[in-house]
Amino acid sequence: xxxxxxxxxFKKRGLKITPQRLAVFDAVIKSxxxxxxxxxxxxxxxxxxxxxxxxxxxxxxxxxxxxMITPIEVDGxxxxxxKSNFHIHAICPICGDIEDLYSKKIKKFWxxxxxxxxxKPIKQDIRLxxxxxxxx
Amino acid sequence: xxxxxxxxxFKKRGLKITPQRLAVFDAVIKSxxxxxxxxxxxxxxxxxxxxxxxxxxxxxxxxxxxxMITPIEVDGxxxxxxKSNFHIHAICPICGDIEDLYSKKIKKFWxxxxxxxxxKPIKQDIRLxxxxxxxx
DNA sequence: GTAGGTGCAAATTATTTGCATATGT
DNA sequence: ACATATGCAAATAATTTGCACCTAC
Numbered sequence: 001x002x003x004x005x006x007x008x009x010f011k012k013r014g015l016k017i018t019p020q021r022l023a024v025f026d027a028v029i030k031s032x033x034x035x036x037x038x039x040x041x042x043x044x045x046x047x048x049x050x051x052x053x054x055x056x057x058x059x060x061x062x063x064x065x066x067x068m069i070t071p072i073e074v075d076g077x078x079x080x081x082x083k084s085n086f087h088i089h090a091i092c093p094i095c096g097d098i099e100d101l102y103s104k105k106i107k108k109f110w111x112x113x114x115x116x117x118x119x120k121p122i123k124q125d126i127r128l129x130x131x132x133x134x135x136x
Numbered sequence: 137x138x139x140x141x142x143x144x145x146f147k148k149r150g151l152k153i154t155p156q157r158l159a160v161f162d163a164v165i166k167s168x169x170x171x172x173x174x175x176x177x178x179x180x181x182x183x184x185x186x187x188x189x190x191x192x193x194x195x196x197x198x199x200x201x202x203x204m205i206t207p208i209e210v211d212g213x214x215x216x217x218x219k220s221n222f223h224i225h226a227i228c229p230i231c232g233d234i235e236d237l238y239s240k241k242i243k244k245f246w247x248x249x250x251x252x253x254x255x256k257p258i259k260q261d262i263r264l265x266x267x268x269x270x271x272x
Numbered sequence: 273g274t275a276g277g278t279g280c281a282a283a284t285t286a287t288t289t290g291c292a293t294a295t296g297t
Numbered sequence: 298a299c300a301t302a303t304g305c306a307a308a309t310a311a312t313t314t315g316c317a318c319c320t321a322c
Contacts, residue, residue, distance in 0.1 A: 016321050016322070017322095018320080036311090037311080053312085054312090057311095058313095077311070078311080078312085
């Protein structure tokens with residue numbers, strides 16, 4: 001996922017490629033800590049000093065609809081990550097830090113399990129709460 | 137989980153057993169569709185016509201702290217269920233309906249996952265999105 | 273030029289808080 | 298009697314919406 005894929009996807013759908021959209025997208029790509037709307041607003045504001053929260057939200061919704069980002073809900077606040085392969089979220093109940101856990105084996109097992117249940121999930125959201133290294 | 141266990145737990149902690157607390161607890165036990173705070177308020181209001189949302193929220197937090205209920209976040213709203221054995225939530229992205237899936241296989245999946253990452257989770261929240269029978 | 277996007281301000285929704293009054297023990 | 302719980306109303310936080318203006322195409 002990079003600017004070029006955004007350009008391609010947007011062009012195909014007749015959506016305008018605006019500097020705000022590029023900047024929000026960049027902010028999500030470059031953040032490794034699952035930023036919330038406000039975090040993204042703060043990052044993007046450094047360049048587009050007059051971007052509004054409303055625009056940030058609209059763009060985030062759009063990117064989600066286009067399957068380019070994924071929301072993660074923690075403590076009543078939506079956070080975002082670039083769409084990627086199957087993984088699990090390990091969340092710290094103290095500070096809210098999210099760590100992505102990847103494993104091919106677990107992915108296989110999830111697919112096997114859901115298919116045996118005759119379910120093809122549209123998506124899944126698997127979270128595991130444990131104290132992070134800073135908080136334990 | 138029934139009124140008697142509530143009485144026992146509350147007595148042990150020196151907490152008052154009020155009609156509101158019993159009623160909120162009953163409402164969660166008797167609902168099979170993961171009610172939100174407002175649903176519970178509506179149910180309890182039929183008997184305690186002047187109960188307030190604030191009291192409902194306070195009681196829900198208390199029951200959660202006492203490990204008697206579990207919150208499930210869907211579309212920015214907290215919903216609740218009585219604490220029970222390991223299961224996952226199958227959620228409909230259209231109507232928000234939640235189905236509890238109990239399965240030895242899924243439990244195995246989770247045991248494999250946590251052992252692979254060598255984590256003993258405080259808790260987990262596994263949701264799988266699929267269209268429910270009404271919406272598909 | 274025009275459809276669609278942005279920014280502002282106001283509205284909405286879910287939840288929390290402060291505090292005076294009421295109630296369980 | 299006394300500590301604790303409740304109910305009201307006001308506050309907060311995250312997000313959404315309406316609408317006039319702006320900009321990518």
